[in-house]
Ligand code: SF4
């Protein structure tokens with residue numbers, strides 16, 4: 054962890070008017086957005102890896118079902134539809150296996166740093182957080198749209214050969230139409246459902262709401278350190294947890310999630326609480342930290 058600048062603790066940004074419609078969380082998100090943070094750089098790399106893997110597999114012909122022209126692929130070879138479907142199924146199962154493995158070893162790090170669905174929600178948060186900064190909000194929309202396009206584009210390559218997008222004629226129209234529909238759905242998810250998907254519907258999250266990871270990396274809170282009780286860490290948490298009490302049992306938020314499991318099971322390891330704690334306390338060691346520090350709750 055880099056040394057933090059010693060200065061007066063930050064205070065929670067207050068709404069300008071009592072009727073300020075922006076939820077408090079967005080004010081905290083905006084505060085965090087105003088400071089470049091190492092987690093943002095890490096996430097750029099990890100999210101890049103996720104997208105690269107998603108794109109590379111069908112582009113290299115390792116797995117593809119071509120719904121339009123029948124150019125199905127398995128490990129680079131042309132195959133029939135059945136084998137193509139089986140290959141894509143095995144590839145999807147392997148991705149799931151890989152995310153489980155990463156989370157088991159590293160404590161839901163895939164959820165926090167590698168999951169593109171979570172990234173859509175994060176980028177959508179930025180759009181709302183910058184509501185009063187039109188130029189910043191335009192940039193946030195652009196990032197959200199570009200990421201949705203990249204993600205849906207990468208996913209579509211599993212179901213149609215890339216050549217169809219430039220082939221002309223009806224095939225090209227249908228392919229671009231499907232891509233536009235997919236981007237629209239991704240944006241609807243990001244704007245409407247957002248983190249509720251992680252809390253209530255994600256099948257990976259369901260598993261971890263029951264089984265706590267033995268993760269190397271976890272969120273740790275040490276009350277003996279300089280906690281100012283500003284509550285920003287709980288205020289910014291996208292899945293409504295209090296990082297200072299992750300050992301407490303949690304009622305189910307609904308959906309697929311299971312009741313009466315420790316809050317830590319629901320933690321996405323996104324680091325938002327640690328990031329905001331750094332801004333609020335500006336002191337090391339931080340009361341809230343993400344890393345290998347042993348839990349001292
Ligand atoms: S407790 Fe912290 S790391 Fe866990 S989900 Fe909430 S903000 Fe993210």
Ligand code: SF4
Nearest residue numbers: 280281283284286330
């Ligand atoms: S852990 Fe950090 S962010 Fe949370 S209440 Fe204490 S000082 Fe504030």
